[in-house]
Amino acid sequence: MPEPPSPGGDDREALVAPRFLAGAHCDTDAPLDLLIKRRQWPHHDFEEDGSLFISSPCHRIRVAFRGDYLQPWQIAASEEAMEAPSWLADFGGSTPPEIVEAFVETLADNLDNTPERVFASPNRYVETAIAPLRQAGWEVRFTGTHTTVTEPSGLAGLNIKQFPGPRSEEIDALDTTFTIWAGPRDGDHDARWEARFTRDTPLQLVAAATRSLITGKPVMRYPADIPRDCLPYVTVLPTPAPLDLGRADAARATTRTGPIASAPATTATSTAPHSTTTPARTR
Numbered sequence: 131m132p133e134p135p136s137p138g139g140d141d142r143e144a145l146v147a148p149r150f151l152a153g154a155h156c157d158t159d160a161p162l163d164l165l166i167k168r169r170q171w172p173h174h175d176f177e178e179d180g181s182l183f184i185s186s187p188c189h190r191i192r193v194a195f196r197g198d199y200l201q202p203w204q205i206a207a208s209e210e211a212m213e214a215p216s217w218l219a220d221f222g223g224s225t226p227p228e229i230v231e232a233f234v235e236t237l238a239d240n241l242d243n244t245p246e247r248v249f250a251s252p253n254r255y256v257e258t259a260i261a262p263l264r265q266a267g268w269e270v271r272f273t274g275t276h277t278t279v280t281e282p283s284g285l286a287g288l289n290i291k292q293f294p295g296p297r298s299e300e301i302d303a304l305d306t307t308f309t310i311w312a313g314p315r316d317g318d319h320d321a322r323w324e325a326r327f328t329r330d331t332p333l334q335l336v337a338a339a340t341r342s343l344i345t346g347k348p349v350m351r352y353p354a355d356i357p358r359d360c361l362p363y364v365t366v367l368p369t370p371a372p373l374d375l376g377r378a379d380a381a382r383a384t385t386r387t388g389p390i391a392s393a394p395a396t397t398a399t400s401t402a403p404h405s406t407t408t409p410a411r412t413r
Contacts, residue, residue, distance in 0.1 A: 142352075153351065154227060161195075200222065205233075217332075222324045262341045308336050318359050
């Protein structure tokens with residue numbers, strides 16, 4: 131068996147697959163920027179503890195990033211502003227931000243274009259959430275109390291409670307109906323993560339997370355950011371250096387048009403070593 135790549139052996143970003151084992155890395159800005167910069171949702175930043183609270187313009191959707199929590203990503207939806215939540219979702223601190231982004235992007239799109247899909251009586255057809263995983267070859271099993279969908283190597287899955295309790299009890303106890311999980315079962319805390327959704331979470335939003343979970347497109351990570359316990363199970367490919375990309379472009383141009391005149395030599399600039407310290411958000 132080949133030796134797994136070292137998490138600290140290179141200071142350049144690499145391509146990592148599968149994404150559900152790639153770790154969260156230290157940049158959580160993508161899901162936040164989607165709502166704050168692209169959607170112009172109002173927000174409030176607490177510099178004391180790094181927490182960030184975002185609200186939709188209608189104040190019916192609330193998104194929080196609370197960096198000191200085990201499940202720092204927290205989303206709440208209410209049918210009317212200031213009412214008790216209709217449904218809740220949260221994501222663990224080691225969740226790849228690309229999966230969080232897929233969920234909040236679908237949520238924001240639904241709120242803009244079909245808000246009734248966010249707040250109306252939920253779709254109880256759980257195949258909506260299961261279908262992307264089933265199509266990817268994941269195993270679906272039914273027990274007396276749960277439906278479980280498991281990745282072939284047993285490193286990720288979706289658990290669905292067959293008989294959820296009343297909405298109020300579930301939200302008060304956060305006894306969630308849907309749980310996405312990933313990571314080696316005996317792995318350290320940074321190698322495993324969960325995303326949890328209460329019973330009335332719209333299933334097209336859960337499906338957005340499951341589709342992102344199984345996509346074959348690798349994600350960018352610094353090797354030091356990949357959880358050590360996940361290294362034996364991931365593929366890590368170096369990204370082409372800028373000079374290599376320039377040579378490839380020149381080769382393609384030569385193939386199309388014949389030899390071309392030499393361009394003045396340029397000096398490649400080196401990339402500063404990556405710091406594993408979480409940077410402060412600049413908001």
